[in-house]
Amino acid sequence: MKIIGVTGGVGAGKSEILHYIETHYNARVLLADEAAHAIEAPGGAIYESLIQLLERYPVPVTDAAGTIGGNTDDAAGGDTGGAAGSAPVMPPITLPDGRINKPEMARRIFSVPELLEQVNQLVHPAVKIYILDESAREKKAGRLDFFIVEAALLIEAGYKEHLDELWYIYCDENERRRRLRASRGYSDEKIDNILRSQLSEQEFRDNADVVIDNSGTIEAACAQVDAALSRG
Helix, strand or coil: CEEEEEECCCCCCHHHHHHHHHHHCCEEEEEHHHHHHHHHCCCCCCHHHHHHHHHCCCCCCECCCCCECCCCECCCCCECCCCCCCCCCCCCCECCCCCECHHHHHHHHHHCHHHHHHHHHHHHHHHHHHHHHHHHHHHHHCCCCEEEEECCCCCCCCCHHHCCEEEEEECCHHHHHHHHHHHHCCCHHHHHHHHHHCCCHHHHHHHCCEEEECCCCHHHHHHHHHHHHHCC
16 A cells, blocks of 8 residues: 655645545545544544643633623613623533534634644644554555545655655646635635745655646646556
């Protein structure tokens, strides 16, 4: 079983490439996002730790005027029905079925800058452990020809030493911008911010064993995939 890591910039069309591999080869595709969902689910590796971390940063909900919702008493002791000074409204960090309340998690991370780094320090290493454990399990089972790992941070997180090959899905920047505007409705400003946060094309290429050019048709890109996988 060959272990292949697939990475590339946003808008490069990685999802289409991965779908092609999964449906045309004896392969399993594991996305880093899927791994994160698994470890954050009830019973998952970081479920309890993540809840404890998020609960250390309660962020009351405010209305448009910046006041905390709920009733309160005025200075004379009467109920004004107003908002200011009331008990804070704190959405729960877990849902009734025990799952983490992802919108509330995102709200707290957005509201508390230092929380993002702490969440990443908890999540990213656990995702890597989960992925490596799954690849080892599949290798032992001996059922697959290819185990494909997709993650935006394959290079930065040091996955390369655990892979047989690292693939970079390349796409011309202008085409990526066109796709992101058309498919996701992203503004040019948002696209600029995303591109600045990712590795440069040269950094991707310097670390890649295989480069798949997905600037044209998906058929052309899949032909490159076939050629790469046929090399054994």
